[in-house]
Amino acid sequence: MNKVRVAAFSISIDGFGAGPRQDLVNPLGVRGRELHGWFFDTEVFGRIHGHSGGRQGVDNDFARRSFENVGAWIMGRNMFGPVRGPWLDESWKGWWGENPPYHTPVFVLTHNPRAPLTMAGGTTFYFVTDGLDSALRQAREAAGDKDVRIGGGVSTLRQYLIAGRIEEMHLAISPVLLGEGEPLFSGIDLPALGFTVVKSVAGEAATHVVIAK
16 A cells, blocks of 8 residues: 655754745745755756756665655645635746656645646646545545655645654755744654654765654
């Protein structure tokens, strides 16, 4: 049976998974890009964007594994884009250009309906208006025997964690202090949810921690 997991999710030392004040200029929030420096330099990131080269090593290995055996993604509206409220038109198609890096069905949680959006490379965005469980059910069906990856953002991860739906999380702890932003685990008792640390590995630019039930 497929697994519901989080992979390659970057957090700061002080526990923030995104910077504050997300907008078009700062899609990851103010200073949010600093959380992902470990990923931007990898061979995997370069290949996703059509470039050769990039750093090999531990960080790259974890980045590569994060895309393996993924049959569907779930993300929140904020991760898809900065557009708020009703979709006034369908001009916004995400941050990633015509060929997003997902190459699977992606289920976007939103309160406002929108027709499915088919992109190059096998990615289709489906906009789910009837909640977390509906999105997960559709994602499991689409993924078949493969895993469902909860991509983000922080609010979406927190909701699925609290609901007890996530079975495994790979966190990349970046050597960054944000001081403000979106806290990932505030008010969440991970041991009470059944999580323990199963792996901790020092990478070149982040520490990789895997927790699982």
